[in-house]
Ligand SMILES: Cc1cc2nc3c(=O)[nH]c(=O)nc-3n(C[C@H](O)[C@H](O)[C@H](O)COP(=O)(O)O)c2cc1C
């Protein structure tokens with residue numbers, strides 16, 4: 001089994017200017033980038049490849065999708081104020097996170113049921129991430145088992161996202177499998193104990209896991225399988241039924257987090273924190289990190305934009321544990337802004353799924369390489385040589401709406 005990398009042996013991404021140069025030089029040989037660099041254009045290309053229901057499932061959000069849009073708009077309300085004439089020859093995008101040194105303040109967000117996007121699904125994503133030393137967070141509802149995905153990742157860093165099931169013994173089984181398979185942290189997603197009101201999916205009556213998609217970690221689990229009247233191979237419906245009825249653990253409360261500590265040695269992070277009081281509560285519970293996120297606007301229509309929630313959470317946590325961020329990261333400047341507002345690192349969501357749809361493993365890698373290059377150049381041109389030197393002084397609140 002693979003070891004997760006330790007401090008010091010991270011893969012350094014090449015400078016953004018090197019990637020730029022490669023792209024221009026390849027162009028002289030008549031070879032243009034395989035994927036659109038513009039993320040909206042990339043999404044349009046993905047839409048052409050995907051079934052309408054799979055596209056809408058990924059692209060859509062809760063209610064009138066106002067929070068999903070607000071996530072992007074919030075980045076426009078902060079502006080970088082670049083500084084000139086620093087020495088920017090030597091640059092370092094790396095950050096320390098829970099004992100790991102990451103090549104950049106970037107991880108891949110957990111996204112479920114990727115087999116609706118591409119047959120290689122999470123395996124392709126794991127390989128692409130590992131090739132760059134970027135950690136990925138595997139969803140509980142993955143299309144391949146967490147053990148299969150771990151093998152695909154080789155020695156690449158990986159975390160496991162937990163949808164905490166109602167059955168405690170099954171919950172323990174999942175986290176222990178993740179620990180054995182070399183996942184380096186457990187990310188407990190708190191914002192999706194029920195699925196949000198998503199008009200696009202409801203209009204099509206589309207729920208991927210009702211077609212037994214995304215159940216790999218359930219069907220491969222001895223505890224989950226134990227009391228089924230028939231094996232899932234004989235008849236998938238009892239398993240689907242059991243999955244649906246136990247998915248959201250609606251009576252779970254803060255006190256129950258101690259249960260995880262008793263069943264795993266791994267660091268625990270809470271994903272979906274938006275309120276400063278919840279952030280304080282998380283610190284009091286002894287968790288190792290929080291992720292500010294509104295699930296890409298897929299859960300509570302009308303919820304606060306994730307970036308708007310970030311400063312309040314950072315203040316409440318007061319440096320005691322790392323604060324991560326997702327929901328709306330689309331370009332290098334967005335990472336700069338989130339880090340300047342106090343995020344240790346960010347999670348990339350939908351954009352890598354568009355890369356997967358258009359180009360499989362190579363598509364994901366290209367999206368990541370472009371993101372890293374864009375981040376490096378944006379940082380350097382703003383006058384910074386390291387991610388760790390970014391702070392609020394890099395930003396002003398924009399005048400425009
Ligand atoms: C299609 C889709 C499936 C997702 N599945 C999961 C999941 O299984 N577990 C989870 O914690 N978050 C899940 N998320 C939320 C992402 O981890 C992340 O919070 C979100 O995509 C960030 O928003 P953005 O993609 O707009 O940047 C999913 C998001 C999408 C778009």
Ligand SMILES: O=C(O)C(=O)c1ccccc1
Pocket residue numbers: 112113141192195209214295298
């Ligand atoms: O669709 C989602 O956002 C999500 O998190 C999810 C929840 C359950 C199963 C698959 C994905």
